[in-house]
Structure formats: structure tokens, C-alpha cells
Amino acid sequence: MATETETFDTSAYISHHLQNLVYGKLPAGYEREGYDGHHEILEHAEWTWAHGSEEAAAMGFNAIHVDSLAWSFGLGLLFCLLFAAVARKATSGVPAGLQNFVEIVVDFIDSNVKDMFHGKNALVAPLALTIFVWVFLMNLMDLVPVDLVPKIMEAFGVNYHKIVPSTDPNITLGMALGVFILMIYYSLKVKGPVAFIKELSCQPFAPPTKGPAIILAPLLIAVNLFMEIVGLLAKPFSLGLRLFGNMYAGEMIFILIATMFVGGISIWFALGGLLQIGWAIFHILVITLQAFIFMVLTVVYLSMSHEDH
Amino acid sequence: MELVIVAAAIMLGLGALGAAIGMGLLGGRLLEGTARQPELAAMLQGKMFLLAGLIDAVPIIGVGISMYLIFVVAPGVA
Numbered sequence: 426m427a428t429e430t431e432t433f434d435t436s437a438y439i440s441h442h443l444q445n446l447v448y449g450k451l452p453a454g455y456e457r458e459g460y461d462g463h464h465e466i467l468e469h470a471e472w473t474w475a476h477g478s479e480e481a482a483a484m485g486f487n488a489i490h491v492d493s494l495a496w497s498f499g500l501g502l503l504f505c506l507l508f509a510a511v512a513r514k515a516t517s518g519v520p521a522g523l524q525n526f527v528e529i530v531v532d533f534i535d536s537n538v539k540d541m542f543h544g545k546n547a548l549v550a551p552l553a554l555t556i557f558v559w560v561f562l563m564n565l566m567d568l569v570p571v572d573l574v575p576k577i578m579e580a581f582g583v584n585y586h587k588i589v590p591s592t593d594p595n596i597t598l599g600m601a602l603g604v605f606i607l608m609i610y611y612s613l614k615v616k617g618p619v620a621f622i623k624e625l626s627c628q629p630f631a632p633p634t635k636g637p638a639i640i641l642a643p644l645l646i647a648v649n650l651f652m653e654i655v656g657l658l659a660k661p662f663s664l665g666l667r668l669f670g671n672m673y674a675g676e677m678i679f680i681l682i683a684t685m686f687v688g689g690i691s692i693w694f695a696l697g698g699l700l701q702i703g704w705a706i707f708h709i710l711v712i713t714l715q716a717f718i719f720m721v722l723t724v725v726y727l728s729m730s731h732e733d734h
Numbered sequence: 735m736e737l738v739i740v741a742a743a744i745m746l747g748l749g750a751l752g753a754a755i756g757m758g759l760l761g762g763r764l765l766e767g768t769a770r771q772p773e774l775a776a777m778l779q780g781k782m783f784l785l786a787g788l789i790d791a792v793p794i795i796g797v798g799i800s801m802y803l804i805f806v807v808a809p810g811v812a
Contacts, residue, residue, distance in 0.1 A: 436809045443806075667791040674798025681801060711794075714787040721784060 435684050440478065442571060442680045445593060446585045447475040449488030455480075476584070490593055497590035500562040504555070530558065534720070541724045544615065544731025549724060552607075556600070557720040563591040564672055564712035568705055571679045591672040594665065601665030604723050608660070612730040625653040664722055671715050675708050738808040742800035749796035756789040 451457070453470045457480070475481040481488055511527045520528055534557055538550045566589040578586040590596045612621045626632075626649050632642035682704060685697030764782045768775045 436806045439802075439806050443802075666795070667788075670795030670798055671791055674794045674801070677798050677801045681805065711790075714783065714790075718784060718787045718791075 438684060439677075439680055441585070442575070443587070443677075444478050444481065444585045445490040445587050446492040446583060447481040447484065447488045448472070448491050449475060449481065449484030451475075451480065451484060455483055490587075490595055492586050492588065493590045493593040493596050496566065496588055497559075497563055497596055500566075500590070501559050504558045504562060508558075530554070537721065538724055541721065542728045542731075544611075544728060546611070546727070546731065549727055552727075553720050553724050556723055557716050560591065560600075560668065560719050561713060561716035563589065563596070564716055566590070567592070567672060567675055567679070567708060567712060570701075571676070571683050589672060589676055591668055592676045594669045597669040597672075598662075598665035600668075600719075601661040604664060604726065605661035608726050608730045611727060615731050625657070626650050628653060660722075660726055664719065664726075668715055668719055671711060675704075675711060678704055679708075735808050735811050738803050738811060742803040742808075745796045745800045745803075746793075749793035753789055753793040757786065760785055760789065 450470055450472050451467055453467055455467050457465050457467060458476075475484060475488070507523075508527055511524050515524055531554060534554045535550055538553050542549050569588060574588045575586045587593065616624065626646045628649055629652070630645045630649055632645040632649075633639055634642070679701070682697055682700045685693045685700070760782060764778055767778050
């Protein structure tokens with residue numbers, strides 16, 4: 426049934442699946458190729474939907490990943506509404522059904538935070554719960570068959586759709602940036618600016634304070650500052666990239682297995698189905714573990730910014 | 735094209751090597767610790783899973799990038 430023009434292009438299929446739905450500002454003078462093949466040159470910069478990855482790249486900074494934002498906000502809302510509804514209807518007797526589940530999750534997070542967080546802060550446990558459940562829900566979208574939602578959206582005329590927000594580095598690094606801002610804020614608030622700067626500049630090599638060796642102090646402080654600031658910046662960066670990398674790799678493998686289905690009903694079809702199920706079962710472990718790691722590291726980093734030396 | 739695939743192979747191989755050493759040390763120490771103090775087994779296992787996730791992250795990221803290189807970048811430069 427495959428004709429000359431309809432041969433299956435694996436790399437185009439993969440690229441199509443890795444392309445977000447982008448709404449952005451195309452610069453003036455950009456040559457646009459319409460779906461019908463004719464070219465038009467934009468006279469003014471224009472806010473529009475991107476038709477493919479080239480236009481998304483041309484938009485540069487002024488590009489909004491609408492699908493990532495919609496799914497992540499939707500899932501965050503789902504978490505809030507679900508947990509709030511359960512909390513409002515909570516009974517003090519033997520819990521049943523959904524309340525049981527929510528209590529298990531809250532208890533689990535609470536005991537973990539109590540183990541790891543040694544400061545005094547009422548924000549950390551709710552933050553940890555939000556991060557865990559939200560990241561878990563975003564990762565869970567990875568288990569939805571890769572072609573299901575994009576094909577449904579295509580029927581409504583939306584050409585690109587990526588439903589796993591955590592395979593978008595903008596989302597994961599954005600969350601990590603939020604954690605970083607909290608780290609800096611609590612460092613300044615709990616330790617005070619002086620102690621915070623002292624911690625950055627007087628570790629790991631303590632600068633000498635008396636004797637002739639004091640001329641070495643500025644050098645040691647410069648080395649300390651460099652090392653500590655690199656270490657500080659590496660924390661949010663690795664936090665965001667770890668989640669992104671794991672989910673991206675998982676999604677990539679789902680997409681690759683899905684390319685096996687083009688062989689039609691054959692041995693490849695059955696093998697692809699088995700592989701898809703196998704990888705999905707393994708991935709249940711990965712998505713939970715990555716959500717848990719993101720939460721644990723957030724709590725540990727915040728705990729570090731609450732500790733006085 | 736060949737160089738892209740060689741790059742992916744090096745990425746996968748070195749990532750797997752490092753992670754295997756890390757996992758080996760982690761698992762070995764877990765068994766040692768549990769044999770010495772069996773009552774701590776549950777707590778140690780929880781921490782082991784956390785660290786396994788941390789160790790796993792880098793090679794998995796490598797797998798993702800190398801899959802992208804092999805199936806998307808390599809046909810493009812051929």
C-alpha cells in the first residue's frame with residue numbers, strides 16, 4: 426500500500442513527535458512556506474502558530490510551548506482539585522477509597538520530609554507534596570500511547586502535540602529555577618547575607634587570618650567563591666536536566682518502538698507491542714523514582730540553606 | 735554519518751561503564767550493610783533506590799541523546 430510518496434520516514438516521524446506546539450512571534454522578512462506549498466514573505470513581525478520546527482527555531486525567544494503549558498497547568502489543577510476535594514470530605518473514621526490513597530501519599534511525604542529536613546519551615550512539606558504529585562502526574566503522561574493524543578489533536582487540525590510536559594526542558598528547568606530562588610531566599614533569610622557570603626567564600630579552604638600568610642587570603646577567597654558558586658549553580662541545573670533527560674530518553678524509546686508498527690500485522694507488530702508493554706512496566710518505576718528524586722533533592726537543598734554553621 | 739554513530743556508541747559505552755561500576759559498588763555495599771545490621775534493611779533499601787535513580791540518570795540521558803543522534807541526526811547528515 427505504500428506508494429512512492431507515502432514511504433515511511435522514520436526520522437521525520439521522530440522529529441514530528443519531538444516538536445512542541447508553538448505559538449510565537451515570527452520576525453519581519455521571514456519567508457513562510459504555507460501548507461499548500463506557496464511562499465509568502467512576512468512584512469511585519471507576526472504572532473502566529475509555528476508550522477514545524479524551522480519556524481519554531483526562527484521565533485527564537487518569543488515562542489510559547491502551548492501544549493507543555495496547558496498539560497502541566499491542567500495536571501497541577503487536577504492535583505489541587507482532587508486533593509482539596511478529598512480533604513474537604515475527609516472523615517475521621519476508617520478511611521475508604523480515595524481518602525485512603527491521599528492519606529498514604531501525604532503520610533509518605535511527611536515522614537520523608539521529617540527525616541531529611543532539620544530546619545523550621547511550614548512551607549517545605551506542602552512544597553514537597555506538590556512537587557512529588559505534580560512531577561509524578563506529568564511523568565505519568567509518558568505512559569499514554571505516543572500516537573494517541575497527537576492523532577486525536579490532528580483530527581482537530583492541530584499538527585503538533587507533545588503531551589509529556591516533563592520532556593520539555595523549559596518546564597523542568599523552570600521548576601528547578603523556582604527551587605533555586607527558594608534556596609537563595611531562605612539562605613539570605615535564615616543565615617543572613619553576611620553568613621551566606623561567608624559560607625560561599627571561606628569554604629573549603631579557610632583563608633588565613635594572621636601571620637605573613639595573610640597575603641594569600643584574597644587568592645583563597647577567590648578560589649573558594651568560584652568553586653562554591655559553580656557548585657551552587659550546578660544544583661538547579663542538574664535537578665532540571667536529570668528529570669528532563671530521563672523522561673526524554675524514555676519518550677524517545679517509546680517513539681522508537683512505535684516505529685516498528687509500520688511493518689503492518691507481522692512479527693514486528695507483535696514484537697513491538699511486547700516491547701511497548703515491557704518498557705512501559707519498567708517505566709512505571711522510572712517515573713515514580715524520578716518524581717521522588719526531584720522531591721528529595723528539593724528538600725535536601727532547602728535543608729542545606731536552613732543550616733547554620 | 736559514521737562519526738555520528740561512533741559518537742553515539744562511545745556515549746552509550748562510557749555511560750554504561752560508569753553506571754555499572756556505580757551500581758556494583760552500591761549493591762555490594764547494600765548487601766554488606768544488610769548482612770551486618772539486618773534490622774536496617776528497609777531503611778537502607780529505600781536509600782539504595784534513591785541513589786540508584788541518581789546513578790541511573792546520567793547513562794539514561796546518554797541513551798536518549800544517542801538515540802536522537804542515531805535515528806534523527808545520522809540520516810540527516812548522510
